[in-house]
Amino acid sequence: MELTVWTYEGPPHIGAMRIAASMDAVHLVLHAPLGDSYADLLFTMIARSPARPPVSYTSFQARDLGGDTAQLVKTRLAETVARFKPQALLVGEACTAELLQDQPGALATGMGFDIPVIPLELPAFTRKESWGASETFHQLVRSLLSGRPVPEGAGDPASRAKAEGRRPRANLLGPTALGFRCRDDVAEVTKLLDTLGVDVHLVAPAGATPADLVRIPEADFNLCLYPEIAHSTCIWLERMFKQPWVRTVPIGVGATRDFLLEVARLAGADPEPALAQARTRLPWFSRSVDSTYLTGKRVFIFGDATHVMAAVRIAREELGFDVVGLGSYSREFARELRALAEEIGVEALITDDYLAVEAQVAELHPELVLGTQMERHIAKRLGIPCAVISSPVHVQDFPARYAPQMGFEGANVIFDTWVHPLMMGLEEHLITMFREDIEFDDGQVPKRRPQAAEVSATGGAEAGVPEHERAEARAPAAGESEVRWETDAEKELRKIPFFVRGKARRNTENFARERGIKVIYVDTLYEAKAHFGR
Amino acid sequence: MTETASSSSTTAHPAGSSSALPIRQERGERQAFCGLSGIVWLHRKMQDSFFLVVGSRTCAHMMQSAAGVMIFAEPRFGTALLQDRDLAGLADANDELDRVVRELLARRPDIGTLFLVATCPSEVIKLDLDTAAARLQQSHNGRVRILAYSGSGLDTSFTQGEDTCLQALVPHLPELPAMERSLLVVGSLADVVEDQFKRLFDKLGIGPLHFLPPRRAADLPPVGPGTFLIAAQPFVGETIDALRERGAHLIAAPFPLGIQGTRAWLHAVAAAWGVAPELVDEVIAAPAARAETALARYREQLSGKRVSFLPDSQLEIPLGRFLARECGMQLGELGVPYLDRRLMEPELALLPANTRLTEGQDLEPQLERLRAERPDITVCGLGLANPLEAEGLTTKWAIELVFTPIQGFDQAADLAELFARPLNRRQRLGF
Ligand code: SF4
Ligand code: SF4
Numbered sequence: 001m002e003l004t005v006w007t008y009e010g011p012p013h014i015g016a017m018r019i020a021a022s023m024d025a026v027h028l029v030l031h032a033p034l035g036d037s038y039a040d041l042l043f044t045m046i047a048r049s050p051a052r053p054p055v056s057y058t059s060f061q062a063r064d065l066g067g068d069t070a071q072l073v074k075t076r077l078a079e080t081v082a083r084f085k086p087q088a089l090l091v092g093e094a095c096t097a098e099l100l101q102d103q104p105g106a107l108a109t110g111m112g113f114d115i116p117v118i119p120l121e122l123p124a125f126t127r128k129e130s131w132g133a134s135e136t137f138h139q140l141v142r143s144l145l146s147g148r149p150v151p152e153g154a155g156d157p158a159s160r161a162k163a164e165g166r167r168p169r170a171n172l173l174g175p176t177a178l179g180f181r182c183r184d185d186v187a188e189v190t191k192l193l194d195t196l197g198v199d200v201h202l203v204a205p206a207g208a209t210p211a212d213l214v215r216i217p218e219a220d221f222n223l224c225l226y227p228e229i230a231h232s233t234c235i236w237l238e239r240m241f242k243q244p245w246v247r248t249v250p251i252g253v254g255a256t257r258d259f260l261l262e263v264a265r266l267a268g269a270d271p272e273p274a275l276a277q278a279r280t281r282l283p284w285f286s287r288s289v290d291s292t293y294l295t296g297k298r299v300f301i302f303g304d305a306t307h308v309m310a311a312v313r314i315a316r317e318e319l320g321f322d323v324v325g326l327g328s329y330s331r332e333f334a335r336e337l338r339a340l341a342e343e344i345g346v347e348a349l350i351t352d353d354y355l356a357v358e359a360q361v362a363e364l365h366p367e368l369v370l371g372t373q374m375e376r377h378i379a380k381r382l383g384i385p386c387a388v389i390s391s392p393v394h395v396q397d398f399p400a401r402y403a404p405q406m407g408f409e410g411a412n413v414i415f416d417t418w419v420h421p422l423m424m425g426l427e428e429h430l431i432t433m434f435r436e437d438i439e440f441d442d443g444q445v446p447k448r449r450p451q452a453a454e455v456s457a458t459g460g461a462e463a464g465v466p467e468h469e470r471a472e473a474r475a476p477a478a479g480e481s482e483v484r485w486e487t488d489a490e491k492e493l494r495k496i497p498f499f500v501r502g503k504a505r506r507n508t509e510n511f512a513r514e515r516g517i518k519v520i521y522v523d524t525l526y527e528a529k530a531h532f533g534r
Numbered sequence: 535m536t537e538t539a540s541s542s543s544t545t546a547h548p549a550g551s552s553s554a555l556p557i558r559q560e561r562g563e564r565q566a567f568c569g570l571s572g573i574v575w576l577h578r579k580m581q582d583s584f585f586l587v588v589g590s591r592t593c594a595h596m597m598q599s600a601a602g603v604m605i606f607a608e609p610r611f612g613t614a615l616l617q618d619r620d621l622a623g624l625a626d627a628n629d630e631l632d633r634v635v636r637e638l639l640a641r642r643p644d645i646g647t648l649f650l651v652a653t654c655p656s657e658v659i660k661l662d663l664d665t666a667a668a669r670l671q672q673s674h675n676g677r678v679r680i681l682a683y684s685g686s687g688l689d690t691s692f693t694q695g696e697d698t699c700l701q702a703l704v705p706h707l708p709e710l711p712a713m714e715r716s717l718l719v720v721g722s723l724a725d726v727v728e729d730q731f732k733r734l735f736d737k738l739g740i741g742p743l744h745f746l747p748p749r750r751a752a753d754l755p756p757v758g759p760g761t762f763l764i765a766a767q768p769f770v771g772e773t774i775d776a777l778r779e780r781g782a783h784l785i786a787a788p789f790p791l792g793i794q795g796t797r798a799w800l801h802a803v804a805a806a807w808g809v810a811p812e813l814v815d816e817v818i819a820a821p822a823a824r825a826e827t828a829l830a831r832y833r834e835q836l837s838g839k840r841v842s843f844l845p846d847s848q849l850e851i852p853l854g855r856f857l858a859r860e861c862g863m864q865l866g867e868l869g870v871p872y873l874d875r876r877l878m879e880p881e882l883a884l885l886p887a888n889t890r891l892t893e894g895q896d897l898e899p900q901l902e903r904l905r906a907e908r909p910d911i912t913v914c915g916l917g918l919a920n921p922l923e924a925e926g927l928t929t930k931w932a933i934e935l936v937f938t939p940i941q942g943f944d945q946a947a948d949l950a951e952l953f954a955r956p957l958n959r960r961q962r963l964g965f
Contacts, residue, residue: 001588001617001620001627001631001633001634002614002617003612003613003637003638004594004612004613004615005609007595007598010591010595011591013592014595033568033686034564034688034691035568035687035691036687037917038567038596038599039917040917041599044917044918045916045920049920050920050921050924051924052917052918052921056563057563059562059564060688061687061689062688065658065688095591095592095654096590096658096687099655099658124591125590125616125617125618126618128591
C-alpha cells in the first residue's frame with residue numbers, strides 16, 4: 001500500500017478511454033462498477049468535449065456479484081455494438097473487474113461480431129494511465145495492421161515519394177484527448193511540415209478512424225510527437241513496415257530547428273527555406289535587455305517526460321535559466337530523464353508521489369517552478385511563481401485561443417507563459433528604485449494590486465484565491481518559528497520588495513539557525529544577504 | 535435473479551399505500567458517482583476528521599476528479615493504494631494498512647477521527663476494514679477514533695456514502711440520559727442553514743438540538759429513547775434505521791426544500807414536540823413572507839417550464855415537488871437512483887398525480903426518452919451536462935444542488951435561482 005494525496009495519472013483504463021475518445025468510429029466497453037463512469041467528466045468537463053466519450057460501462061453492483069456478471073458483460077457488448085455500430089470494438093476492464101476475472105475480452109471475441117474486437121490487458125494494480133494509452137494505441141494499430149504487406153519502397157522515404165511523383169508524407173502519431181495542448185500542436189506541426197514541402201498523411205489517434213489506421217503504412221515516415229503515447233507504436237511500425245520515425249519533439253526553438261533538419265533528411269528536402277522562414281520572437285525577446293533579469297533564475301521542472309526534457313533545454317539554452325532540479329512521473333522514460341539530469345549536474349526525481357515533489361520544491365526553493373497543475377498548487381503554497389507545462393490537464397489547459405507548445409509559434413507561447421509569472425524586468429527595476437513610494441509599498445497596497453501568489457502562471461484563475469489561502473501561502477513552514485525577528489529587523493524586511501521577501505526571510509532564518517542565532521536583528525538580515533548574495 | 539441478464543426491465547406497479555404513482559424500474563448502465571464522493575463534503579463538514587480511502591488508483595483518481603479543482607494542497611482525505619502484493623495475501627494487506635495508518639497519524643497529528651473507507655476493490659478482496667478499524671483503534675490507544683464504512687460503488691451511489699458514514703458513527707453516539715429529550719437533525723447541512731434552523735427551534739422552545747454529522751467529529755450528539763429524529767437530507771435512511779434501533783423516534787415529514795417543504799418540516803417537528811401550530815405560524819411568519827417575496831421573481835421565470843431529472847443525488851423527488859408546486863414547473867421524467875420509502879412517503883404524497891418516476895437507470899434508453907421529450911431544463915450528473923448542452927438541451931448539474939445551501943426559508947429563492955440561471959443564460963446568448 002502506498003499513501004497518496006493527489007495522483008498525476010489515472011489507472012490504465014483511463015488511458016484506454018483517452019484513445020477511444022480521441023478517435024472516431026471506435027467504441028470501448030469497460031467492465032467496471034457503477035461509480036467508474038465518473039471518468040466521462042474528464043472529457044466533457046475538463047476538455048469541454050461536446051460529446052460523451054465512446055465508452056459503455058457494465059456498471060455492476062454488489063447484487064450482480066452473486067449472479068452472473070459475465071452475462072452482464074455480454075449484454076452490454078451486444079447492446080453497444082447494435083447501438084453504436086463501431087468499426088472496431090475495444091474491450092477492457094477497470095480495477096475491480098480485473099479482480100473478478102470475468103475476462104470480458106475473451107467473452108467479446110467469442111460473440112461473433114463482424115468487426116475487429118481488441119481485448120485489452122490493463123493491469124490496474126501495476127500500471128497507469130499513460131501506459132494504458134500507449135498500450136491501447138499499440139494494440140489497436142497492431143490488430144488492424146497485422147499481416148498487411150509492406151509497401152514497395154518503404155524504408156527509403158525520399159526516393160519512394162520521388163518514384164511515386166508526389167510530396168513526401170508523414171503520419172503524426174501520439175496526440176490524444178486530454179493531452180497537453182495537442183489540438184494546437186497538431187495544427188502547428190502541420191504548418192511546419194508544409195514549409196518543408198511535406199504532407200501530413202494522417203493524424204492518430206486524434207481524429208482517426210480504424211479505417212484510417214489501416215492506411216498508416218502508406219506514409220513514408222512517422223513523427224513521434226508524444227512519446228508517452230506513440231513510442232512503442234513507432235518502434236513496432238518501423239519493425240513491421242520499415243517506416244522510419246522522427247525522434248525530435250519540436251518544443252522550443254532549438255528543438256524545432258533540429259526537428260526540421262531531421263524531417264528534411266528523411267524526406268530528402270532542403271531545410272534552409274523552412275529555417276529561414278521561422279517566425280519566432282523568442283530569440284530576440286530573450287536577448288532584449290529587458291530580459292537581463294532572467295539570467296540564472298533558478299528553476300525546478302516537473303511533469304511528463306516529453307515536456308520536462310523539452311523544458312530543460314529551453315530553460316537553459318533559450319532563456320538562460322539555471323535548472324536546479326527536474327523530475328517526472330513518467331517512469332517509462334526514467335532512463336532518459338536520469339541521463340539528462342546527470343548531464344546538467346542534478347538528480348532526477350522519478351516519482352508519482354506528490355508529497356515527495358513538494359518536499360523537493362520546498363528544499364530547493366527555486367525562483368520559478370515549471371510543472372503540472374499539482375506543482376502550481378505546491379508553488380502557490382510556498383509563494384513561488386509557477387507556469388504549467390504538462391498534463392495532468394485542467395480546464396485551463398484547454399484555452400479558447402490558439403496556444404500550441406510545438407513549433408515556432410509554440411516557442412512564442414512558451415516565452416510568454418514562462419516569463420509572465422516572474423516580475424517583468426522593467427517593473428522589478430522600478431519597484432527597487434521606488435520602494436519607499438507608497439504606490440510600491442505593499443503595506444499600503446491599493447486593492448487592485450495583485451499579490452505575488454496571484455501573478456502566477458495562469459493569471460486570471462488565481463485571482464479567485466481566497467485571502468486565507470494566500471495568507472497560508474506566506475505563513476512560515478512548521479518548525480521554522482524558533483527564530484524570532486526583532487521589530488526593526490522585521491520592519492527592514494518589509495522594505496524588501498514582496499516578491500523576493502519570502503526568499504530573504506527564509507535565507508535569513510536559515511542563516512540564523514545554522515549559527516545558533518535566536519533573534520534576528522537588522523544586521524543579521526544584512527549579514528545573511530551578504531552571505532547568500534550573488 | 536433473472537433481471538441480471540436483461541439490462542433493463544420495465545415494470546409498472548402501484549407504488550404502495552400512500553401513493554399510486556406508476557414507477558418504472560430500470561437496471562443497466564449507470565451514470566453516477568459512487569459513495570466515495572461524499573468525502574468531498576464530509577471532510578469539510580467535520581473538520582477534525584480524515585478520510586482514508588482504501589482502494590485503487592481508480593478511487594484516488596475519482597476523488598481527485600470529483601473534488602474538481604485541486605484547491606487544497608493537502609486535503610483531509612487520501613488514498614491507501616492497493617498494490618499487487620496487497621492482493622496476494624490478506625495478512626500482508628492488513629500489515630500494510632497498519633503501516634500506512636501509522637505514517638498518516640504521525641504526519642497529521644491533528645486528526646481526531648479517522649475513517650477507513652472501503653471501496654469496490656477492497657470489498658472484492660474481502661479486506662475487512664471494520665476489524666482493521668477496531669484493531670487500529672486499540673493499538674493507537676484511544677488517541678484517535680478509528681471507524682470504517684463503505685463508499686464503494688458496489689454498495690453505494692453518490693450521496694449514499696454519507697448514509698454509510700453516519701451509520702458508522704451511530705454506535706459511538708453517547709447515550710441520552712433517560713427522561714431527557716432532544717431533537718436530532720440528520721444529514722449534513724451548510725453551517726449557515728444549521729444556524730438558521732437553530733434560531734427557529736430556539737424560538738419554538740425546541741431543544742436541545744443536535745446535528746448529525748456534527749461540525750467536529752469529536753462532538754458526537756447523544757441518542758436515546760427521548761430523541762426525536764428529523765431527516766434534513768433524503769439519503770440517510772440507513773442511519774435513521776440505526777438510530778431508531780437505539781430508541782429514537784422518526785418524525786415523518788417532507789424535506790425542508792422550498793417554503794412549503796420547510797413549513798411542513800418545522801410543523802412536523804413542532805407537533806411531535808407538542809408545540810402549538812399557531813406558535814409555529816407566528817415564528818415563521820416573517821421568514822416565510824420574506825421567502826415568498828424573493829421566490830416570486832423566479833416563479834415568474836420558471837412557471838410553465840418543463841424539467842426532467844436524471845438519477846443522481848436522491849434529491850430529485852423533493853426538488854421536483856418544490857419546482858412543481860412552488861415554481862409552477864411541469865415535471866417530465868423524474869429519475870431517482872433508488873426509492874427509499876422509509877423517508878420518501880411524505881414527499882411522494884405531494885408530487886403531481888401524473889409524475890413519471892424512474893428508479894435505477896439504463897442510460898441510453900433514458901437519454902432517448904429525454905431527447906424525445908426535450909424538456910426546458912434537465913438536471914443531470916457532470917459527465918452528461920456538456921454533451922446534452924451540445925444537443926441544445928439546457929442542463930443543471932445535480933452535484934451543485936448537494937454542495938449549495940438550499941434548505942430553509944432563506945434559501946428557497948436561491949434554490950429557484952439555480953434553475954432560473956441556466957434558462958436565463960440561454961435566453962441572453964445571441965447564438
Ligand atoms: S466505483 Fe468502486 S472502484 Fe470505482 S472509484 Fe468508486 S469505489 Fe473506487
Ligand atoms: S520617463 Fe518613462 S518613458 Fe521617458 S525615458 Fe524614462 S522611463 Fe522611458
